[in-house]
Amino acid sequence: MKAIRLSFWGMVTYLRRDMMLFAACLAPILVGFLFRFVIPLFEDALTDWFHVPTVISPYYGLIDILFAMLSPAMFGFVSVMVTLEENDEKTAKYLFITPLTKHGYLIARFGIPSVFALLVTVVLLPVFKLSPFPFSYIVLLAAGGTLQGIVIVLLILTLSSNKLEGMAVTKLSTLIMFGAAIPFFVKDNVQYVLSPLPSFWIGKAVFENSLFYMLPTFPLLFVWIWALLKQFLRKI
Amino acid sequence: MIQVKNLSFSYTKQPFISDMSFSVSSGEIFGFLGPSGAGKSTLQKVLIGMLTTYQGSAIVNGVECRERTKNFYENIGVDFEFSTMYEKLTAKENLRFFSSLYEKKSRPIEQLLEKAGLEHDADKRVSDYSKGMKARLNFIKALLHDPLLLCLDEPTSGLDPTNSRVMKDMILEEKAKGKTILLTTHNMQDAAELCDRVAFIVGGKICALDSPHKLIMSKGATTVTYTWMENEEHSASCPLDCLSADEQLKRLIAENRLQSIHSSEPTLNDIFMDLTGRTLL
Numbered sequence: 001m002k003a004i005r006l007s008f009w010g011m012v013t014y015l016r017r018d019m020m021l022f023a024a025c026l027a028p029i030l031v032g033f034l035f036r037f038v039i040p041l042f043e044d045a046l047t048d049w050f051h052v053p054t055v056i057s058p059y060y061g062l063i064d065i066l067f068a069m070l071s072p073a074m075f076g077f078v079s080v081m082v083t084l085e086e087n088d089e090k091t092a093k094y095l096f097i098t099p100l101t102k103h104g105y106l107i108a109r110f111g112i113p114s115v116f117a118l119l120v121t122v123v124l125l126p127v128f129k130l131s132p133f134p135f136s137y138i139v140l141l142a143a144g145g146t147l148q149g150i151v152i153v154l155l156i157l158t159l160s161s162n163k164l165e166g167m168a169v170t171k172l173s174t175l176i177m178f179g180a181a182i183p184f185f186v187k188d189n190v191q192y193v194l195s196p197l198p199s200f201w202i203g204k205a206v207f208e209n210s211l212f213y214m215l216p217t218f219p220l221l222f223v224w225i226w227a228l229l230k231q232f233l234r235k236i
Numbered sequence: 237m238i239q240v241k242n243l244s245f246s247y248t249k250q251p252f253i254s255d256m257s258f259s260v261s262s263g264e265i266f267g268f269l270g271p272s273g274a275g276k277s278t279l280q281k282v283l284i285g286m287l288t289t290y291q292g293s294a295i296v297n298g299v300e301c302r303e304r305t306k307n308f309y310e311n312i313g314v315d316f317e318f319s320t321m322y323e324k325l326t327a328k329e330n331l332r333f334f335s336s337l338y339e340k341k342s343r344p345i346e347q348l349l350e351k352a353g354l355e356h357d358a359d360k361r362v363s364d365y366s367k368g369m370k371a372r373l374n375f376i377k378a379l380l381h382d383p384l385l386l387c388l389d390e391p392t393s394g395l396d397p398t399n400s401r402v403m404k405d406m407i408l409e410e411k412a413k414g415k416t417i418l419l420t421t422h423n424m425q426d427a428a429e430l431c432d433r434v435a436f437i438v439g440g441k442i443c444a445l446d447s448p449h450k451l452i453m454s455k456g457a458t459t460v461t462y463t464w465m466e467n468e469e470h471s472a473s474c475p476l477d478c479l480s481a482d483e484q485l486k487r488l489i490a491e492n493r494l495q496s497i498h499s500s501e502p503t504l505n506d507i508f509m510d511l512t513g514r515t516l517l
Contacts, residue, residue, distance in 0.1 A: 002337075002339070006333075006336045006337060007337065014324070014325075089320070089323055090316070091320050093316070093320060094314070094334075096286065097284050097285065097312070097314055098309050098334065098338070099306040099309050
């Protein structure tokens with residue numbers, strides 16, 4: 001446990017030397033302010049301009065979903081970049097043969113940041129949400145977002161072998177978050193083409209305002225995590 | 237310290253290490269010699285618990301390697317051939333971080349840095365280090381937790397003669413403290429100088445295992461080659477132990493006509509070539 005704790009704090013200390021990664025950790029707060037205070041102002045301006053009752057507000061639920069996924073995705077991105085750098089510098093390989101072990105390394109780099117992301121989301125989402133979600137929605141959105149973050153992390157790690165490739169693959173991997181937008185924009189059954197994406201069901205649940213649609217989300221997330229983790233463990 | 241019995245391992249369906257058996261005593265420097273791809277590094281990975289899907293038995297410090305726990309690593313120090321340091325951190329920060337991962341009390345960092353000749357560069361980022369400095373830093377990192385077993389992979393690779401000497405002296409110093417050392421190398425001079433015993437590994441098998449001296453002696457006597465002028469330069473050789481019976485040599489010495497004379501001892505590389513038909517270099 002000592003090695004895991006120190007390895008995690010080692011990563012946090014390391015972030016202070018990389019301003020890009022440090023800024024990524026603060027992104028949820030900055031984006032939260034933008035979503036909560038700037039978007040309603042835009043909505044007022046747009047409705048006045050176009051003389052319509054709503055422009056952005058029907059999509060507030062979608063904006064909240066994306067915000068719930070933001071902290072896990074950002075913390076995941078930071079962990080991935082540190083891991084890929086450790087992979088480039090071969091320090092990860094060395095850490096596996098210290099009392100930290102491979103198992104402890106995975107907990108320090110992905111387990112603890114994921115738990116931290118979950119807590120941050122549970123705290124920030126009620127502050128910055130635009131929709132009147134009950135607490136049960138907030139917890140489920142935060143849990144779904146956190147697991148979605150782990151999927152993104154594993155996708156990047158599986159598809160890239162160094163930091164440079166990781167940066168490129170990150171853009172591609174985060175696209176799976178946008179499955180949540182499909183139920184908001186595609187009305188007929190063709191939307192189910194993207195139903196293998198867990199984010200699709202999160203979007204569906206919020207759009208339909210029914211937790212029933214959340215049911216496929218978690219089994220799907222676990223299947224994605226299981227398949228990607230298998231690939232990743234084979235790779236390292 | 238190490239008992240390996242009928243060890244086999246494969247990455248694919250083809251065996252990569254097959255039916256290897258040997259043991260290493262405490263306080264011994266044991267060398268794995270062989271060309272690239274022979275299986276030396278794979279064997280080392282098995283012994284440090286990085287590869288666990290092997291057949292047979294590999295016991296290190298009383299622990300079967302596939303059943304290792306985190307405590308297994310409290311007594312193993314590994315020096316890979318490549319740098320395994322955080323490049324953005326200083327040498328001291330790196331050493332402090334890695335030593336903090338162990339339960340055991342760390343050896344004094346300043347003392348280790350001084351021993352490796354890095355005391356004046358301790359606060360320099362590792363990215364600013366030369367290859368030789370990185371190699372020395374990598375080596376002292378493996379010593380931080382004062383392990384009983386040291387696994388060294390090509391520790392003198394790429395070092396200039398002075399730094400190579402520093403490194404070899406540090407290895408011998410650890411041996412004097414009773415540490416067991418596994419040395420993976422294809423540098424025959426290092427192996428002959430440092431190792432108590434060496435194992436030649438080719439194609440995932442041990443072809444020979446003995447002390448360097450005994451392996452060299454098994455090749456036969458040293459030969460002496462001499463040259464002299466007689467219209468043009470001539471040369472002849474004879475075994476060292478038959479030198480007194482070489483009448484031509486005796487005559488040339490008596491007539492002071494020798495141009496040159498030198499002995500050539502067989503090297504581990506010669507033995508390796510004899511046994512395997514391949515070269516170590």
